[in-house]
Amino acid sequence: MTEATTFQVRAILGKYPVTRSRGKDGRDRLDDILSGYNGLDLTIDFSGVEAMNQSFVDEFLGRFLVSHDFGATDATVKVTGLDEDTRFSIVVCVERRDTQVAILDSGALTLVGDKFLAETFEKALTLGTFRATALAEELKLSAQNANNRLKRLTAAGALRKSQVTGSSRGGKEFEYTVVSSHVADGQPLTPA
Amino acid sequence: MDMVLVGDRPLAEAALLSFGETGLDSLKIDATRLTFACPLDLAGIVATAHWAAGCSMPVTLDLPHDQDIGSYLQRMDVLRQMPARTRIAGRVPADGRADLSEKLLEVTALSLRTADDLSERVLGPLVTAFYDEHGGTGAAAVIGACGELMDNAVDHGQSETGAFIAIQTYSGTTTDAPRFEMAVCDTGVGVMETLRQNPQYAHHTRDELAIAEAMRAGVSGIGAGRGNGLSDVIGKTRQHGRLDFQIRSGRGEVRVSGSASSTHTETPHSRPDQTSGTWAWLSHRMPKQE
Numbered sequence: 001m002t003e004a005t006t007f008q009v010r011a012i013l014g015k016y017p018v019t020r021s022r023g024k025d026g027r028d029r030l031d032d033i034l035s036g037y038n039g040l041d042l043t044i045d046f047s048g049v050e051a052m053n054q055s056f057v058d059e060f061l062g063r064f065l066v067s068h069d070f071g072a073t074d075a076t077v078k079v080t081g082l083d084e085d086t087r088f089s090i091v092v093c094v095e096r097r098d099t100q101v102a103i104l105d106s107g108a109l110t111l112v113g114d115k116f117l118a119e120t121f122e123k124a125l126t127l128g129t130f131r132a133t134a135l136a137e138e139l140k141l142s143a144q145n146a147n148n149r150l151k152r153l154t155a156a157g158a159l160r161k162s163q164v165t166g167s168s169r170g171g172k173e174f175e176y177t178v179v180s181s182h183v184a185d186g187q188p189l190t191p192a
Numbered sequence: 193m194d195m196v197l198v199g200d201r202p203l204a205e206a207a208l209l210s211f212g213e214t215g216l217d218s219l220k221i222d223a224t225r226l227t228f229a230c231p232l233d234l235a236g237i238v239a240t241a242h243w244a245a246g247c248s249m250p251v252t253l254d255l256p257h258d259q260d261i262g263s264y265l266q267r268m269d270v271l272r273q274m275p276a277r278t279r280i281a282g283r284v285p286a287d288g289r290a291d292l293s294e295k296l297l298e299v300t301a302l303s304l305r306t307a308d309d310l311s312e313r314v315l316g317p318l319v320t321a322f323y324d325e326h327g328g329t330g331a332a333a334v335i336g337a338c339g340e341l342m343d344n345a346v347d348h349g350q351s352e353t354g355a356f357i358a359i360q361t362y363s364g365t366t367t368d369a370p371r372f373e374m375a376v377c378d379t380g381v382g383v384m385e386t387l388r389q390n391p392q393y394a395h396h397t398r399d400e401l402a403i404a405e406a407m408r409a410g411v412s413g414i415g416a417g418r419g420n421g422l423s424d425v426i427g428k429t430r431q432h433g434r435l436d437f438q439i440r441s442g443r444g445e446v447r448v449s450g451s452a453s454s455t456h457t458e459t460p461h462s463r464p465d466q467t468s469g470t471w472a473w474l475s476h477r478m479p480k481q482e
Contacts, residue, residue, distance in 0.1 A: 014308060016316030018339025020347060022308045050316060051332040053339035054424045058417065085332035097417060 004184035010048030023059025047081030070157030077157030200228035219244035231375035239377035245275035255282030269298035297359035330432025399444025400460035
């Protein structure tokens with residue numbers, strides 16, 4: 001069972017957030033949201049944020065992304081509501097932190113970060129729900145390489161991994177689903 | 193100590209703190225011959241006065257003979273923000289004022305507690321309105337740059353004396369283009385001491401070289417993926433107009449200028465006087481309209 005929530009940056013942190021202190025405040029709130037749930041679909045919505053500096057973005061989003069293995073709690077994460085300037089800030093942040101994040105823009109999902117993972121994510125979008133072998137075939141990758149990429153995308157919250165029940169093959173089998181393009185309302189979740 | 197302010201924007205140009213006639217026991221700020229003050233002058237006067245008061249020095253401010261510039265200091269809250277018991281010499285101008293919050297920010301104390309509120313309530317709306325009015329494209333970049341300087345002041349520049357910020361916009365009617373200026377002057381430990389917290393930069397002994405180093409991307413006294421603030425200030429704002437940027441701290445000073453089409457230049461200077469803390473002055477001129 002998954003739940004979904006949206007963190008409204010504008011409403012909580014302001015229209016012009018500029019300090020690391022404000023970024024840390026926001027990150028603490030994200031950590032609190034995440035800690036109460038398994039299988040959470042978290043959307044971080046920057047709609048209405050007019051300008052923000054790189055230090056704020058790094059403290060808020062950059063450090064949040066690198067401090068979690070979202071796959072460990074079956075969480076997914078995406079960012080939305082970006083304009084040209086705020087998107088650029090997110091891209092710079094992700095590059096500097098050597099991480100990745102899914103971005104929802106006008107209903108379309110993309111991944112910013114490592115270009116091979118972005119290519120993998122793009123293929124995953126066309127597959128919907130899939131197994132590693134299907135992705136390996138599509139991208140002409142070894143199974144190990146495909147699994148490595150899927151592991152990183154799952155850790156980044158861009159994919160959700162679930163165990164296949166009733167598999168006819170031996171051992172555990174998993175299938176992967178791309179982060180949902182649905183944006184939940186901004187109401188706080190009830191305690192888990 | 194004497195701070196003699198002569199002519200136009202003296203603290204941005206050549207004014208020095210000297211031991212002068214008053215020695216180390218007091219601070220006299222002589223603004224009698226001041227003819228034009230930019231935000232760095234305004235915030236710098238107040239920060240220096242607070243630093244001196246924090247060292248138990250009595251402070252005297254000699255007001256400008258030019259009544260217009262005296263009124264401007266009054267309008268920009270220089271007199272209001274001076275330390276308690278500052279002796280003000282000269283004719284104190286009347287304190288009548290109109291709301292110009294879309295064009296300027298008076299000298300204002302800046303702290304970790306107030307920085308985000310200032311950004312939300314004043315900086316963001318002011319910069320957005322100014323760039324919208326003049327057709328400039330750099331509002332987000334300038335807000336971000338100012339935010340980096342404010343964050344540096346309240347993060348690295350913390351002290352009991354605090355930090356001060358001032359903003360002034362210029363319409364360009366009497367110059368060649370609209371211009372935005374902001375200064376943040378803190379009274380903290382300074383750039384070099386902050387940088388030296390990182391063992392990688394502990395070898396620095398000259399302020400100007402430490403400042404120049406701190407302007408490079410990824411150089412930080414803290415480490416851990418930080419140290420891009422100053423390089424972002426320069427890199428982003430110059431894409432949208434002409435940037436003149438100055439940082440002084442301790443006995444050092446670095447000036448950077450640049451635009452989208454030209455490489456910025458850095459000139460580290462050693463100063464004969466000592467800036468207690470870090471002063472940053474950003475001037476951003478919009479491109480000329482065709």
